[in-house]
Amino acid sequence: MKREIIVDNFAGGGGASTGIELGLNRYVDIAINHDQAAIDMHKMNHPETRHYCESVWDVDPVEACNGHPVGLAWFSPDCKHFSKAKGATPVNKNIRGLAWVAVRWAASVPVRMFMLENVEEFLTWGPVEDGKPCKKRKGETFNAFISALTTGLDLDHPSIEDVKHALGEEFDLSIIEKGLGYQVEWRVIKACDYGVPTTRSRLFLIARKDGEPIVWPEPTHGEGLQPYKTAADIIDWNLPVKSIFGRKKPLAENSMKRIAKGLEKFAFTEAPFLAPDPTKISFITEYANASHQRNMAIDEPLRTICAQVKGGHFALVTSHIVKFRGDNIGHGTNEPLHTISAGGFHLGEVRAFLIEYYGTGSAQKIDKPLHTITTRDRFGLVMVKGTAYQIIDIGLRMLEPYELFKGMGFPADYKISHDSQGKKLTKANQVARCGNAVCPPLAQALAASNYKPLSIEIAA
Structure with missing residues (x-):
């Protein structure tokens, strides 16, 4: 069979891709993001990767994979319409529904394993009414998401319309009704526990269907372990x-x-x-x-x-x-x-x-x-x-931006100051790529603990 590939959806400036590459000693094959500035930074640091500057909904998984199975897919859907930092601004149902793209990929092409990162409020994902999350139905959509990935989702479930939107009206929903057969686990992880000098806390979800166990890497820093890295370590x-x-x-x-x-x-x-x-x-x-x-x-x-x-x-x-x-x-x-x-x-x-x-x-x-x-x-x-x-x-x-990137665990030589045309980026542009990023050491630890290449692969 053709060799497995690795796909980074919502790739941003390259935090997850950087971690995956460090953990697996191989580059990410496909990176997808709608933001031109983010894709440009990703290209600067990951030139071997094939880049799609498009909405995740506009990329056809079958066409993009070209017959290659996916060994690992990473998803970091926009979190701001879940985050409590958003405040009272009305939430956007479409942005909150971006995670359904993971189901789309898993239902369209062979995906052996995927990982998803978001704020911990992602667990409360539910319907939106009048621009606000419905408190009475908190967590309803998240549970439907998990059911679709595992044992199946009833076709009369309220979330089935979201599934139709994600997969397309012509898709055979019996696959979703039956379930995609993944084993799924999730945890909230603090970056500082893995040697990153920030208290950033995020939800990580791992889904796999190869019969191998899901492994959560042990913390390396904290009480009784290595001392936490601090702000002093990143200050110039x-x-x-x-x-x-x-x-x-x-x-x-x-x-x-x-x-x-x-x-x-x-x-x-x-x-x-x-x-x-x-x-x-x-x-x-x-x-x-x-x-x-x-x-x-x-x-x-x-x-x-x-x-x-x-x-x-x-x-x-x-x-x-x-x-x-x-x-x-x-x-x-x-x-x-x-x-x-x-x-x-x-x-x-x-x-x-x-x-x-x-x-x-x-x-x-x-x-x-x-x-x-x-x-x-x-x-x-x-x-x-x-x-x-x-x-x-x-x-x-x-x-400074380079201090903040260091605070997120990016390598010191990560290119952030100029675009691919040599134009100097504004500090605001640099910080935007940083604040939206996955901490590379976390992606590195998760990928290294779970992903093992298939023993026999035929390059294509």
């Missing part, structure tokens, strides 16, 4: 941060409050997270004299405050991650990065620059960090391991 400490004070366009009041609360929780403590090597932090910006602002190295004494001290002092730099979403103030830099979304930049790094206090200058104790920030008093005192330090400045920068 060589990049400078811009002071939150004296900006041409001041930060919004809510942003300042968010930063203040984060500093109070993560920086102004006895044991804050300290930048690994403060000498790599480019500079400190002085705002004490607006007419003659000076920049200085972080390991030099701050001239304005410490003018009477000779010899210089070593400076400390605390760091934490600020999250500009909802009422979440962020987290410590020594924790895994929170979930990265495709909607834009919402994760930043805050650094507080401190220098040892010798009782000179105009320092004064901080009672409330917010008060310190809004009055532009940069000379508050904090205690770090019993030693008093002065706050010289507070800086903020948003995380």
Whole structure:
């Protein structure tokens, strides 16, 4: 028979494909995505793959496979119309129904195994009424989806119309009534448990019909295992941060409050997270004299405050991650990065620059960090391991796309900055590919644990 192929539906910028290739040491044969920018990034990093820049509904599985059986198919249907992060915006029934394409492939061509990734709310998949999921019928469509894949779905079931839409009116529904005969299991997996420096949590479903058991890879990181990878592992400490004070366009009041609360929780403590090597932090910006602002190295004494001290002092730099979403103030830099979304930049790094206090200058104790920030008093005192330090400045920068890709577990050499024509991509375009991606290490672990090539294959 012809050799088995591997297909990545909803391929995006290539997260699942990258993981599959790393896990199986072979490239993905077919990648499908309707977004030209996503397909272009996929082509840049997976040139051996055959690409379809089309809707998944417009690709005929029979024609695409050309007689090849599918050993592994991956599906990552759009999750935003399930995600609780979507808010009150009306949901789209067609987008929520994209997962039915997995049934279409399994019913059209031999698919030995497939995997599906989505948000955990996918388990609540049910009918939509007046633009909102029907609470009374929560999970009804998901159960029908599983029945169609396994033991069969009654032809009078309300979801059969969705099946007809997915398969086409001419398709013999008796196959669905009988069931496709898959063994199906699903689990919610946190990326940080498998060595990815993000707490991103996703539902993974595995379906196979070759008689082999479904295998869930054991976590590699966590309590009693390897320590979690953290935000500190992905931050480029060589990049400078811009002071939150004296900006041409001041930060919004809510942003300042968010930063203040984060500093109070993560920086102004006895044991804050300290930048690994403060000498790599480019500079400190002085705002004490607006007419003659000076920049200085972080390991030099701050001239304005410490003018009477000779010899210089070593400076400390605390760091934490600020999250500009909802009422979440962020987290410590020594924790895994929170979930990265495709909607834009919402994760930043805050650094507080401190220098040892010798009782000179105009320092004064901080009672409330917010008060310190809004009055532009940069000379508050904090205690770090019993030693008093002065706050010289507070800086903020948003995380760069390549840091976010690293946070999702992409290889360091993954091409994200330019398209196939050499045109530089906007940061928003890069982040969109990242936030929509599957964490490659998860796809790698799942594929490596479950997929074994057939012992006899004839290349064609």
